[in-house]
Amino acid sequence: MSENELETLRHSTAHIMAQAVKELYPETKITIGPSIKDGFYYDFDRDTPFAVEDLEKIEKKMNEIIKSDLSFERVEVSKDEARKLFEDENYKIELINEIPDEKVSIYKQGNFIDLCRGPHLPSTGKVKAFKLLSVAGSYWRGSEKNKMLQRIYGTSFFTKDELEKYLHKLEEAKKRDHRKLGKELDLFSMDDEVGAGLVNWHPKGALVRYLIENFWREEHYKNGYQIVYSPHIARVNLWHTSGHMDFYKENMYSPMDIEGMPYIVKPMNCPFHIKIYKSKLKSYRELPIRWAELGTVYRYERSGVLHGLLRVRGFTQDDAHIFCRLDQLSDEIERVLNFTLYMLRSFGFDDFDVYLSTRPEGYVGILSNWEKATDALKGALEKAGLKFEIDPGAGVFYGPKIDVKIKDSLDRTWQCSTIQVDFNLPERFDVKYIGEDGASHQPIMIHRALLGSLERFFGCLIEHYAGAFPLWLAPVQAKVFTITDKQNDYANEVLKQLLNSGIRGEADLRNEKVGFKIREAQLEKTPYMLIVGNKEVELKTVSVRKRDGTDMGAMGIEKLVEILKGEINSKK
Numbered sequence: 001m002s003e004n005e006l007e008t009l010r011h012s013t014a015h016i017m018a019q020a021v022k023e024l025y026p027e028t029k030i031t032i033g034p035s036i037k038d039g040f041y042y043d044f045d046r047d048t049p050f051a052v053e054d055l056e057k058i059e060k061k062m063n064e065i066i067k068s069d070l071s072f073e074r075v076e077v078s079k080d081e082a083r084k085l086f087e088d089e090n091y092k093i094e095l096i097n098e099i100p101d102e103k104v105s106i107y108k109q110g111n112f113i114d115l116c117r118g119p120h121l122p123s124t125g126k127v128k129a130f131k132l133l134s135v136a137g138s139y140w141r142g143s144e145k146n147k148m149l150q151r152i153y154g155t156s157f158f159t160k161d162e163l164e165k166y167l168h169k170l171e172e173a174k175k176r177d178h179r180k181l182g183k184e185l186d187l188f189s190m191d192d193e194v195g196a197g198l199v200n201w202h203p204k205g206a207l208v209r210y211l212i213e214n215f216w217r218e219e220h221y222k223n224g225y226q227i228v229y230s231p232h233i234a235r236v237n238l239w240h241t242s243g244h245m246d247f248y249k250e251n252m253y254s255p256m257d258i259e260g261m262p263y264i265v266k267p268m269n270c271p272f273h274i275k276i277y278k279s280k281l282k283s284y285r286e287l288p289i290r291w292a293e294l295g296t297v298y299r300y301e302r303s304g305v306l307h308g309l310l311r312v313r314g315f316t317q318d319d320a321h322i323f324c325r326l327d328q329l330s331d332e333i334e335r336v337l338n339f340t341l342y343m344l345r346s347f348g349f350d351d352f353d354v355y356l357s358t359r360p361e362g363y364v365g366i367l368s369n370w371e372k373a374t375d376a377l378k379g380a381l382e383k384a385g386l387k388f389e390i391d392p393g394a395g396v397f398y399g400p401k402i403d404v405k406i407k408d409s410l411d412r413t414w415q416c417s418t419i420q421v422d423f424n425l426p427e428r429f430d431v432k433y434i435g436e437d438g439a440s441h442q443p444i445m446i447h448r449a450l451l452g453s454l455e456r457f458f459g460c461l462i463e464h465y466a467g468a469f470p471l472w473l474a475p476v477q478a479k480v481f482t483i484t485d486k487q488n489d490y491a492n493e494v495l496k497q498l499l500n501s502g503i504r505g506e507a508d509l510r511n512e513k514v515g516f517k518i519r520e521a522q523l524e525k526t527p528y529m530l531i532v533g534n535k536e537v538e539l540k541t542v543s544v545r546k547r548d549g550t551d552m553g554a555m556g557i558e559k560l561v562e563i564l565k566g567e568i569n570s571k572k
Contacts, residue, residue: 006158010035012072012121013062013130013156014042019112020061021152024054030114031091031140031149038166039155043138045091050150055132058152062130069125070109074118078103085113091140129163130156133170137304144302169410176410178462179308185467185525188309188458197306197313199455204475207504208461209454211473213294215346216318216451223339225290225320230272232296236262241428242271251299269295270447273321274429282433287443288328292320294454309459316454322446323431326369329444330376333419336448337380337402340417343450344406346571347461348470351407354386357394364398365423373421373444374400398424408464416452416460421445468525468547472568478528480507480542481517490537494530494557501561522547528564 014033021028021044033042044050077085079096082104086092092115096104107116109124121127132154140146157163174180182188187205194200201209217227236255239245244252248267255262266272273291282289296316305311324332344352356377359370377400381388388402395401399421405413422445425431432440451457461469471477478498480491491507498505508517514531521529530542536554544552544560555563 007035008119008121009127009158010040010156012124013127013154014040015072015107015109015112015114015116015120016062016065016124016127017058017132017152017154018042018114019065019109020058022112024057024061029089029091039133039153041151041153043140043149043151045147045149050135050152055135055152059132065110066124066127068110069123071123072120073108074105074120075108076103076105082106082115086115127156128158129160130154131163131167173410173412173463176463176466178310178459181462181467182308184523187462195313196303197301197311199309199312199314205458207475208469208473209458212454212458216294219343220292220320223335225292228273228276228291228293230269230293230295231266233263233265234271236264238271239264242268242425243428244268253298253300265298267297267299269293269297269317269319270321270425271429274425274431277323277431278429284325284433284435284441287433288322288324288332290320290322295319309455312455315456318449318451318454318457320448322448323443324446325441326372326444329373329421330379332446333376334380334383336419336446337384340404340419340448340450341384344404344417348464349406349408352386353405353407353413354381354388355391355394355403356381356388357391357401357403359395359400360393360397362397363395364427369423369444370400377402377419377421396420398422406460408460414456414460416449416457418447418449420447422447470572471527471564472571474525474527475504476506476524476526477503477564478505478530479521479526480505480530480532481514482509483514483531483533485509485511486534487532487537491532494532494542497557498561501565503561503564518545530560
């Protein structure tokens with residue numbers, strides 16, 4: 001089964017859904033209904049919101065249409081004929097008027113017609129397994145200036161077995177939803193009074209973030225980077241020089257007045273790093289220079305696209321900029337790519353989709369430099385043994401780039417890492433170094449993010465591990481449980497030994513049954529549970545149980561600490 005065949009199936013199913021909606025709710029206006037990754041959708045203009053019961057009715061009607069085995073018939077008509085056919089469908093008329101050809105294609109199935117290029121299945125009866133999934137709001141043509149429509153999402157497969165597997169995956173994804181687990185595990189929250197897209201980190205979530213940041217800093221120092229910090233705001237002039245006011249203004253917040261001068265909260269860290277570079281004249285001997293920052297930036301995201309930690313308005317970027325000579329470019333890209341893979345694998349990601357985006361039509365810089373940069377990116381990918389796809393013309397206007405998308409435990413892809421070559425900002429800011437010949441030369445700048453934003457990466461980690469973080473990242477690594485109050489003193493002694501050994505632990509001394517305490521700790525995703533009763537007190541041991549239910553038996557504290565430290569250091 002090819003991707004094209006699956007797209008045809010899903011697009012055909014979208015037409016069947018549109019027919020069912022029109023038959024059930026004739027007053028509804030139809031718009032567009034494409035196939036998308038993992039399914040399809042159709043946008044409708046209807047005053048009354050679709051409810052769950054409506055989806056059930058629509059599914060039932062769709063099954064009737066499928067059972068009727070109606071042929072999909074393609075017909076070409078003039079634009080005037082098409083306007084008559086869709087005289088009551090204003091959205092279709094708008095689309096027809098924009099088609100440059102004199103003739104347009106329509107598809108018929110029974111009494112239903114739709115404006116469409118196709119292709120479609122031979123008949124409705126070829127659809128064997130589908131499911132309507134949800135309803136969401138969407139603006140006509142994606143513009144907030146247009147009317148809000150109702151989008152019904154669904155999916156379709158060639159077999160019921162494939163559909164069942166997909167629906168199971170969706171159920172698993174719901175259980176892993178970082179917004180749900182973030183609340184249950186007391187990791188973070190978002191509050192309307194604080195503002196949409198802004199994150200409050202709770203102690204446990206903040207601890208995980210601290211561990212990620214510490215590891216990030218340590219590894220950057222090991223890899224020849226220096227850490228810098230930059231302000232959260234800057235005068236508007238800086239963003240004019242960088243070009244953001246010309247190319248990125250719609251994603252930036254309005255200026256604030258400070259003593260008669262307009263300032264803006266930063267959407268990027270790059271200009272600040274350039275300013276640090278320019279604060280002192282550089283020699284060719286000093287290059288490459290690698291500067292990294294966990295810099296919090298602020299971008300205006302429309303409320304409709306905000307999604308937990310995955311799409312926010314204030315986030316901390318795992319950011320770095322490398323200033324190098326052209327002859328150093330290949331080595332630097334190779335270093336960055338290897339560093340990227342090391343960091344991702346350290347957090348448990350081993351499967352990637354990788355893309356090399358090449359020169360777009362509208363580009364800046366010298367063509368020969370573009371070719372050298374693209375060759376350097378390609379060479380690094382080949383040397384690392386990574387499979388990758390060329391994404392022709394998808395590079396940004398200032399340089400080619402590599403995008404690394406990680407695959408999680410449900411085989412979903414997440415955009416995290418990017419390596420971008422930049423010929424634009426060094427020119428805009430007149431960045432120079434003194435070469436071996438005593439003349440001024442312009443360095444090449446590499447932008448790179450290994451993890452992306454900490455917020456997005458943290459959300460990804462939650463869903464990848466279903467909240468059960470590996471031991472080195474778990475906010476509480478071990479809990480000590482007593483069976484009765486008689487063991488409290490010993491439990492506190494065990495806890496003290498754990499804490500002194502660098503193990504993050506807690507003691508649960510409540511007068512509750514030990515089974516209840518264990519179930520509660522499992523819900524909290526605590527990796528290790530240490531049970532102490534009279535026997536353990538007598539033998540100076542603990543009974544060790546893992547969160548997956550594995551009973552490791554009784555052991556001394558020193559042996560336990562050795563096991564835990566081994567697991568922590570290996571980052572299993």
